[in-house]
Amino acid sequence: MSTQTLGALAPEQPDTPFGxxxxxxxxxxxxIGAESVxxxxxxxxxxxxxxxxxxxxxxxxxxxxRAALGRPQPA
Incomplete structure (x- = not known):
């Protein structure tokens, strides 16, 4: 049985969730600014x-x- 990550399943956009x-x-x-975030x-x-x-x-x-930046979690 092989294991695949999300990056392997969609290599053309591996950082989309993080983007x-x-x-x-x-x-x-x-x-705070985008670079700091x-x-x-x-x-x-x-x-x-x-x-x-x-x-x-x-x-x-x-x-x-969000916890590090001192803001409550979104609802």
């Missing part, structure tokens, strides 16, 4: 590099970044 995530966070935290996202994303299930990583990264 959308960064766009959303950059809008929500405009005062990108840095936060990449730092949190690196924590999950070896996670066996990658499908949940964007959600976990978003929660961690």
């Amino acid at each position: 959308h995530l960064e766009d959303r966070l950059s809008r929500d935290f405009a005062a 990108h840095d936060f996202v990449q730092r949190e994303r690196a924590r999950f590099t070896d996670a066996p299930i990658q499908a949940f990583v964007p959600i976990l990264v978003e929660r961690a970044v």
